[in-house]
Amino acid sequence: MLSAAASPADLFAARSQMALSLGWHIVVACLGVGFPALVMLAEWRGIRTGDPAYRLLARRWARALGVLFAVGAVSGTILSFEMGILWPGLMGTFGEVIGLPFAIEGIAFFVEAIFLGVYLYGWDRLPPRVHLLSGVPILLAGVASAFFVVTANAWMQQPRGFDLVDGKVTNVDPWAAMFNPATPPQTVHMILAAFIVAGFLVAGVYAVALLRGRRDRYHRLGFLLAFTVAAAVVPAQVVVGDWAAHFVATNQPVKLAAMEGVFQTARGVPLHLGGVEVDGELRYAVEIPYGLSLLAHWDPNAEIAGLETVPPADRPPVTVVHLAFQAMVGAGLALLGLGVWFALAWWRRHDLPRSRWFLRAAALSGAAAVLALEAGWVTTEVGRQPWIVWGVMRTSEAVSAAPGLRYGLYLLVVVYTVLTVATVYVLRRLARVPVPQAPQERDVQASPVV
Amino acid sequence: MTLPEVLLAVAWVGVTAYALLGGADFGGGFWDLLAGGARRGAAQRALIEHSIGPVWEANHVWLIFVLVVLWTAFPAVFAAVASTLYVPLTLAAVGIIARGAAFAFRKSVDQVALRRLFGAAFALSSVLTPFFLGTVAGAVASGRVPPGNARGDLVGSWWNPTSRLGGVLAVGVCAWLAAAYLTADAARAGEAGLAERFRRRGLVTGAVVGAVALAGIGVLRADAPALFDGLTGRALPLVVASALAGVASLWLLWRRRFVAVRVTAAVAVAAIVWGWAAGQYPWMLQGQLTIEQAAAGRAVLQAVLGSLLVGALLFLPPLAWLLVLFQRSQQPGGDGRPSARPPEGAVPPGR
Numbered sequence: 001m002l003s004a005a006a007s008p009a010d011l012f013a014a015r016s017q018m019a020l021s022l023g024w025h026i027v028v029a030c031l032g033v034g035f036p037a038l039v040m041l042a043e044w045r046g047i048r049t050g051d052p053a054y055r056l057l058a059r060r061w062a063r064a065l066g067v068l069f070a071v072g073a074v075s076g077t078i079l080s081f082e083m084g085i086l087w088p089g090l091m092g093t094f095g096e097v098i099g100l101p102f103a104i105e106g107i108a109f110f111v112e113a114i115f116l117g118v119y120l121y122g123w124d125r126l127p128p129r130v131h132l133l134s135g136v137p138i139l140l141a142g143v144a145s146a147f148f149v150v151t152a153n154a155w156m157q158q159p160r161g162f163d164l165v166d167g168k169v170t171n172v173d174p175w176a177a178m179f180n181p182a183t184p185p186q187t188v189h190m191i192l193a194a195f196i197v198a199g200f201l202v203a204g205v206y207a208v209a210l211l212r213g214r215r216d217r218y219h220r221l222g223f224l225l226a227f228t229v230a231a232a233v234v235p236a237q238v239v240v241g242d243w244a245a246h247f248v249a250t251n252q253p254v255k256l257a258a259m260e261g262v263f264q265t266a267r268g269v270p271l272h273l274g275g276v277e278v279d280g281e282l283r284y285a286v287e288i289p290y291g292l293s294l295l296a297h298w299d300p301n302a303e304i305a306g307l308e309t310v311p312p313a314d315r316p317p318v319t320v321v322h323l324a325f326q327a328m329v330g331a332g333l334a335l336l337g338l339g340v341w342f343a344l345a346w347w348r349r350h351d352l353p354r355s356r357w358f359l360r361a362a363a364l365s366g367a368a369a370v371l372a373l374e375a376g377w378v379t380t381e382v383g384r385q386p387w388i389v390w391g392v393m394r395t396s397e398a399v400s401a402a403p404g405l406r407y408g409l410y411l412l413v414v415v416y417t418v419l420t421v422a423t424v425y426v427l428r429r430l431a432r433v434p435v436p437q438a439p440q441e442r443d444v445q446a447s448p449v450v
Numbered sequence: 451m452t453l454p455e456v457l458l459a460v461a462w463v464g465v466t467a468y469a470l471l472g473g474a475d476f477g478g479g480f481w482d483l484l485a486g487g488a489r490r491g492a493a494q495r496a497l498i499e500h501s502i503g504p505v506w507e508a509n510h511v512w513l514i515f516v517l518v519v520l521w522t523a524f525p526a527v528f529a530a531v532a533s534t535l536y537v538p539l540t541l542a543a544v545g546i547i548a549r550g551a552a553f554a555f556r557k558s559v560d561q562v563a564l565r566r567l568f569g570a571a572f573a574l575s576s577v578l579t580p581f582f583l584g585t586v587a588g589a590v591a592s593g594r595v596p597p598g599n600a601r602g603d604l605v606g607s608w609w610n611p612t613s614r615l616g617g618v619l620a621v622g623v624c625a626w627l628a629a630a631y632l633t634a635d636a637a638r639a640g641e642a643g644l645a646e647r648f649r650r651r652g653l654v655t656g657a658v659v660g661a662v663a664l665a666g667i668g669v670l671r672a673d674a675p676a677l678f679d680g681l682t683g684r685a686l687p688l689v690v691a692s693a694l695a696g697v698a699s700l701w702l703l704w705r706r707r708f709v710a711v712r713v714t715a716a717v718a719v720a721a722i723v724w725g726w727a728a729g730q731y732p733w734m735l736q737g738q739l740t741i742e743q744a745a746a747g748r749a750v751l752q753a754v755l756g757s758l759l760v761g762a763l764l765f766l767p768p769l770a771w772l773l774v775l776f777q778r779s780q781q782p783g784g785d786g787r788p789s790a791r792p793p794e795g796a797v798p799p800g801r
Contacts, residue, residue: 010466012451043588047589048483063558066554066557066558067554067558069507069554070551070553070554071509071547071550071551071554073507073510073550074510074547074549074551075547076546077510077513077514077543077546078543078544078546078547080514080517080518081517081539081540081542081543082543083521084528084532084533084539084542085532085533085536085539085543088529088532088533088599088600089529089599090532091521091525091528091529091532092526092528092530092598093525094525095521095522095525095528095746096523096525096747096750097530097747097750099521099522099523099525099746099750099754100670100750100753100757101520101627102521102522103518103519103522103754103757103758103761104757104761105518105760106511106518106519107757107758107761107762107764109511109514110508110511110515110761110765111765111768113508113510113511114765114772115768116507116769116771116773117504117505117508117772118504118768118771118772118775119775120504121503121504121776122741125775139493139766143489159528160608160749169747170747171747172746172747172749172750173749174750174753174754175753220508220742229546236510237732240455268653328576354695358698359683363710379575399518400599400600401531401533401535401599401600401601402533402534402536402600402604402638403604404604407534408536410586411540411544412544414541415547415548416684419551422551422555422568423551423555425694426554426555426558426559428760429558430558450516
């Protein structure tokens with residue numbers, strides 16, 4: 001069996017498989033980057049205050065972290081397989097250009113996995129302070145690997161560091177490729193997102209427990225710690241998100257046009273809320289006059305390039321990108337509002353807001369953060385289409401020529417469904433183990449009050 | 451040695467480490483599969499879980515290390531291999547997911563039925579994954595991967611005598627390494643009965659793997675003549691060294707020199723991994739693409755090599771610390787027995 005060029009169905013299957021694998025991995029990856037910070041915060045408070053609730057939280061969370069790390073490690077591995085299985089055209093041509101950050105990420109991953117082994121299994125073998133310190137490399141390496149892997153994605157948006165001569169890549173400068181113009185906004189945006197997603201996902205679990213009447217110190221602290229971290233990062237993320245959007249407006253105007261549903265180049269362009277593409281125009285949208293020109297360039301009469309500036313074959317799909325972008329912004333602003341509500345109540349009374357609606361909203365904050373995360377990636381990646389390397393290589397040129405790629409997709413849909421069910425089930429089991437009323441003797445021995 | 455050769459050697463160090471460390475973890479799953487019913491196999495499974503629990507993730511990173519060095523330094527080879535061999539690689543990737551996830555899940559549940567289910571997934575995928583990775587090695591070694599985007603036969607490239615030999619040998623080597631390592635672990639933990647059991651298994655698997663390797667000479671001669679010439683020519687000293695180390699391992703195992711066995715077993719496997727590389731030199735894709743032709747530009751190779759050298763300073767000392775930390779003592783203040791419980795950090799208080 002030999003292969004010809006990929007059919008459109010196989011290209012779509014390859015894109016779907018990559019989206020599924022990445023979309024699944026990114027949630028666990030966010031927990032891998034952000035969750036260690038929460039575990040260590042709880043452990044540190046436990047050592048400082050001797051409060052058994054903190055120690056119990058740290059132990060519990062560490063167990064969940066172990067499970068999440070394992071699924072993160074394996075779901076990340078399949079991505080490196082898929083880079084070659086699905087996109088040999090990209091890797092064969094540009095592997096050397098974007099390989100360096102992946103190699104460095106591999107080192108960071110080593111550091112992470114090594115210290116995770118020490119941290120999870122060394123709890124009773126190391127003195128408390130040494131044990132807490134052994135978590136620091138996990139945190140640093142997690143942030144570092146997020147940085148390096150996102151630089152590779154940034155390169156796909158702003159390819160630099162090579163010359164193309166007759167379709168052959170020459171004169172490669174891997175450092176210039178890694179530190180391309182899109183690297184600063186994208187990496188910062190992603191790293192902040194990791195802490196937000198991890199914080200709200202954990203806080204959501206405890207919000208549900210508080211709603212169900214488990215108002216003891218353990219559940220309150222679990223909620224407060226995770227929620228505070230996430231809510232504190234959100235305002236920064238709004239600023240960074242604005243930076244990232246301005247970057248797109250300047251450097252990928254066609255993507256911005258798709259994000260905002262702008263078809264004709266014009267001045268004083270309104271901001272469109274909602275709406276879908278029908279016959280080359282955006283319908284059913286609510287318009288805010290001059291809104292887009294103002295937001296994108298701080299000038300109500302600024303010119304916004306429309307999709308018409310490029311031939312139809314070079315335009316990304318508008319409806320998906322537009323709605324995904326708005327879902328991300330909407331979820332992000334809702335989380336900002338939730339954080340402000342909390343901050344006001346805390347400032348006035350040093351307590352959670354009294355309304356049960358706060359806890360109900362907080363219970364959904366994890367889902368909202370994941371929605372913002374996924375929608376943001378859909379915006380970036382679908383908005384980059386039809387290019388896999390912006391302006392240089394089309395996704396259809398990169399895809400594998402092997403027939404039957406869709407069967408791989410079917411297989412992975414089954415695998416990820418089972419993996420999702422099992423992961424959620426196991427995490428719920430871990431959370432449901434009864435909470436002891438008194439501090440456990442083992443905890444006291446393991447981390448004496450200092 | 452040219453710069454591309456240095457990079458290939460670095461990748462090959464990764465392949466060797468993955469074979470020795472990751473391979474033993476897969477082999478642990480192999481023995482988990484054969485450990486018997488939940489009650490009878492409990493002690494063996496506890497030993498296996500205890501031995502691979504803290505280290506398997508770090509060991510697994512060697513695979514990612516190999517992949518990224520390969521695609522950065524030899525992008526054309528990576529693209530050709532991954533696209534032509536997408537079937538076994540997809541199956542291996544699924545196996546990797548099932549193995550790692552199920553292993554972590556099994557530790558986190560306490561119902562017997564669920565532990566069985568996750569245990570079965572862990573054990574089965576521990577056998578299938580090295581098999582498919584072995585068929586990939588066989589496909590490359592027998593020259594069935596042409597350069598380009600999925601240009602090779604999508605089935606025949608990895609389902610042929612050399613690939614099947616590669617798959618069976620990979621599973622056998624994993625099982626054998628694990629038996630050798632677990633014998634020493636059990637002996638150190640004072641589990642004389644378990645040590646004896648794994649010793650017997652080590653002797654049997656060692657003999658079987660040796661026999662398969664011998665028979666494999668005939669397979670390669672008929673199916674992969676270029677590789678056969680390389681292995682009996684330039685690579686002959688390494689092949690002989692591997693055979694001698696294998697025989698020595700069996701003898702040491704027979705004499706119950708469990709710590710020494712770990713060394714000779716590792717030497718036997720490492721020698722054959724390097725023997726393959728030497729036998730195929732200077733080709734990366736047999737007869738079609740040499741190391742020099744496949745290599746990325748100099749600036750890339752220098753940047754990657756420099757980063758890896760700096761990185762090695764960062765991760766090798768902690769890696770050694772990790773492996774030593776969990777080799778030295780089984781339980782602090784305990785009697786040195788591996789615990790049937792999951793390790794402390796992973797136990798919910800109040801159970």
